[in-house]
Amino acid sequence: AQKITQTQPGMFVQEKEAVTLDCTYDTSDQSYGLFWYKQPSSGEMIFLIYQGSYDEQNATEGRYSLNFQKARKSANLVISASQLGDSAMYFCAMSPTNDYKLSFGAGTTVTVRA
Amino acid sequence: DAGITQSPRYKITETGRQVTLMCHQTWSHSYMFWYRQDLGHGLRLIYYSAAADITDKGEVPDGYVVSRSKTENFPLTLESATRSQTSVYFCASSESNLIAVYGYTFGSGTRLTVV
Numbered sequence: 001a002q003k004i005t006q007t008q009p010g011m012f013v014q015e016k017e018a019v020t021l022d023c024t025y026d027t028s029d030q031s032y033g034l035f036w037y038k039q040p041s042s043g044e045m046i047f048l049i050y051q052g053s054y055d056e057q058n059a060t061e062g063r064y065s066l067n068f069q070k071a072r073k074s075a076n077l078v079i080s081a082s083q084l085g086d087s088a089m090y091f092c093a094m095s096p097t098n099d100y101k102l103s104f105g106a107g108t109t110v111t112v113r114a
Numbered sequence: 115d116a117g118i119t120q121s122p123r124y125k126i127t128e129t130g131r132q133v134t135l136m137c138h139q140t141w142s143h144s145y146m147f148w149y150r151q152d153l154g155h156g157l158r159l160i161y162y163s164a165a166a167d168i169t170d171k172g173e174v175p176d177g178y179v180v181s182r183s184k185t186e187n188f189p190l191t192l193e194s195a196t197r198s199q200t201s202v203y204f205c206a207s208s209e210s211n212l213i214a215v216y217g218y219t220f221g222s223g224t225r226l227t228v229v
Contacts (some may be wrong), residue, residue, distance in 0.1 A: 043202070047218065050215075070119075097210075100162075100164075100208060102147065
């Protein structure tokens with residue numbers, strides 16, 4: 001079974017600054033994918049970024065980047081140049097590529113201040 | 115419309131009643147999932163399906179039943195609703211060769227209240 005840990009229940013960040021959301025995971029699988037999702041107050045789940053366990057480069061997607069440290073089992077999300085619209089709950093998730101069952105962390109609430 | 119649709123969006127039911135939450139996807143994705151979201155727990159997997167007629171338990175399956183007779187539909191049934199099943203339920207779908215680009219696609223959720 002996989003375990004995803006997000007230790008920051010809530011964070012405040014100033015507009016235009018960068019913020020790093022921590023995520024660690026525990027798995028015995030060798031091949032897996034790591035995901036970050038955004039859940040705004042409206043409730044929908046928005047896919048942000050994906051990192052494969054065998055990808056050598058860190059994933060980037062616009063203002064989102066994933067700092068992947070495989071040996072430390074860490075997959076932190078960096079949001080650069082924060083915007084007010086980034087205020088939301090952010091979930092780290094992981095699935096092994098042998099069954100695709102996606103497991104989630106408890107989430108981190110980000111509040112962007114003007 | 116293309117996508118993944120959940121119905122109803124909101125449901126209030128009484129303890130002991132059977133209730134079915136519907137999920138329909140138009141992409142013919144192989145994988146479908148049901149999650150529940152509760153404060154402090156993130157999303158927890160209830161059941162998943164790798165293809166039509168193939169289902170398996172997730173982390174919190176007790177009190178729930180699923181079926182998948184057609185690829186596009188994956189209903190979730192609460193056999194005898196309890197107050198502890200008050201939650202927001204999300205359906206999701208994915209296809210293995212699309213995961214890296216699109217991730218898992220989620221429905222809009224069903225907010226279920228058991229009174």
